[in-house]
Amino acid sequence: MTRANDLMRIRDLLQRRRRAILSTSEGAQRELSALKDSDRDPEYEEQAQAELADYTLSSLMETQRREVMLIDAALRRMDTGVFGECVDCGADITIERLEAMPFAIRCEEDATSHELEMRGGHAQSIPTL
Ligand SMILES: [Zn+2]
The missing domain is CATH 1.20.120 (Four Helix Bundle (Hemerythrin (Met), subunit A))
Known part of the structure; x- marks a missing residue:
């Protein structure tokens, strides 16, 4: 496949x-x-x-x-x-993730940090290189 x-x-x-x-x-x-x-x-x-x-x-x-x-x-x-592309980093979102959440627009990693930001958490944003 x-x-x-x-x-x-x-x-x-x-x-x-x-x-x-x-x-x-x-x-x-x-x-x-x-x-x-x-x-x-x-x-x-x-x-x-x-x-x-x-x-x-x-x-x-x-x-x-x-x-x-x-x-x-x-x-x-x-x-x-x-x-299937992460809107933040452009990486391919895994098929497993898309099958579970077809509306996902972020990879797991970015979805987690995005969620933390949305919750007003104190996640340090590390600049990606
Ligand atoms: Zn990403």
């Missing part, structure tokens, strides 16, 4: 995942509008249930929307040929 083949496989997985998310959220939206449009007696229980479903679905959809955005960004990086 070459790295190019591995990347193609990850691309395929991302595209399949994207389609799955989109069809799931379409189904959820249909279910939700069916629930809202049902002209049964507007009893409290049902209303509460519909509201709960609404809330659950919208937060679910928010999560899915974010994931689709991440997938789109990863696919765009693949199109421009920079997918």
Whole structure:
């Protein structure tokens, strides 16, 4: 297996995942509008249930929307040929890491130091040569 083949496989997985998310959220939206449009007696229980479903679905959809955005960004990086390259040091991110985290844009080392910086940790930044 070459790295190019591995990347193609990850691309395929991302595209399949994207389609799955989109069809799931379409189904959820249909279910939700069916629930809202049902002209049964507007009893409290049902209303509460519909509201709960609404809330659950919208937060679910928010999560899915974010994931689709991440997938789109990863696919765009693949199109421009920079997918799998660390944005900090330009090194190839290992396939193992990409398979576990296809949205990773940094190698493990840089991701760790980036995270420390984001947390306001006191990581000394050592200038890379
Ligand atoms: Zn790096």
